[in-house]
Amino acid sequence: MSVLIVGSIALDTVKTPVEEHADQLGGSASYAALGASFFSPVKLVGVVGDDFPESEFEFWKSRNIDAEGVQRAQGKTFRWSGEYAWDMNTRETKSVALNVFETFRPDVPASYRKSEFVLLANIAPALQAHVLDQMEKPRFVVADTMDLWIETTRADLDALLPRVDLLILNDSEAREMTKETSLIKAGRKIRAAGPKYVAIKKGEHGALLFGENEFFSCGAYPLEDIHDPTGAGDTFAGGMAGYLAAQGGDPTFADFRRAMIYGSVLASFNVEAFSLERMRTLQQHEIEERYRVFRSMSQFEVVT
């Protein structure tokens, strides 16, 4: 089953204590689409400016990412610039130029509207809802969000939640959203607000998944060196959604568990290089191998 993905497409300038790269492909939809494409065909919705490299459209085509839904607007592509602190855990946004993204209203092409699996990557909740409004009969909806929307458009986010099957957010966002210190309480409280499933990402500490009477916890793939954490969460969401879509529209909790691991595996590759560089050359067999290593590192009762 293919995944419709909507989100931001940007050209990022990222600085870490050791490197700096300008105008690299970024944005929530770019990361999510590439992550999902390892498991399912992708239909991409977004907007780029007239300065956006044509080569990226060719790359998407080569990866089974349908870019019919990517509008080409007059003006410059959305630009974001950020700098990571020495520990790579905190970052500061240096500048944001919304450009063509400022007036973006996602139009879902007619050929996309029957898509049953939707990933609303991180953009304003009102835009996420606008995409859902155009879908004929989505069977499974995944949404990602961020602190900005919790702080500035909370009503829109709250209205979206009952329409979401799986909400993905990080630990600080879950705490901020619920005012709960305990992530266990936070996860359950968010579930009660609408989403059937909630995944809380904890960065280097892994992720938690909450279902109605189900709970799953996994660590992160251990990495000694992180080159660029940008897009790790979007890649996680994309990988998770892509894997779930590949299982069909009615995933079991066992599917969710494996989807979280595949999301973690893809995110671990993503941070090994700047922008999407590592993901561009990533091979399926590398994903499967890291999945197996992941399993061997986290099982304590191996039935063989």
Add this chain to the structure above:
Amino acid sequence: MSVLIVGSIALDTVKTPVEEHADQLGGSASYAALGASFFSPVKLVGVVGDDFPESEFEFWKSRNIDAEGVQRAQGKTFRWSGEYAWDMNTRETKSVALNVFETFRPDVPASYRKSEFVLLANIAPALQAHVLDQMEKPRFVVADTMDLWIETTRADLDALLPRVDLLILNDSEAREMTKETSLIKAGRKIRAAGPKYVAIKKGEHGALLFGENEFFSCGAYPLEDIHDPTGAGDTFAGGMAGYLAAQGGDPTFADFRRAMIYGSVLASFNVEAFSLERMRTLQQHEIEERYRVFRSMSQFEVVT
């Protein structure tokens, strides 16, 4: 195989945002001994004052904890008082009265010296070394430590490390000890300084285990309410050591994995009530049941 455990025995006064209890049994050896006793007989080494409740000796006896090595000194028992912040993650030490602990030199009774399995619970590294010096031929040595010793008696700690098979410490201590942000780098660096295995505790985020070419990562048991985090790390160390000792003196990496889970399970019970109260009534079948729940929450490829 029995476990010799040395550490502090204290009477603690603990305040949380909701409760306060005075003069409750505490200290690293008290928690570790009770944790270990669920799996192996314990030989306890420590010191108490003449105000120490006789009932605790009777309790130890009932739990197969041999207290012949607990000196009864003239004066008051070591007292510690602390207060937890609203989130239960940070605590402030309000007062410390070393009392009889100030001049404590752990004497290992003759009947203990043949013990092959030793847990050096958290006390000054010089005292931990003094205990090892008295042992005839220890086969497996576990040591716990804390920030205080990393900061004040680093040379003693460094000298101890090559004598240790498994070092247990928490994430902030591992970072402080190695000046590494990455826990993966920190764990490997500490291993290179001597211990064959290193376990890094991450509180609510679980724990990591490093062997020569082996790595294991597990989450924490999910708890909504924590009543008193005091002693969780000591209980983890005790449970881990007790389980390993029960497997004999030459544990496999699979034994280590399960030992980490049992340590986590015991720590999760410990924080459900003040002091050692939950641990006093804990039953073996409750431990096994939580172990099974733990497994079901963390497996993603169940081979059945």
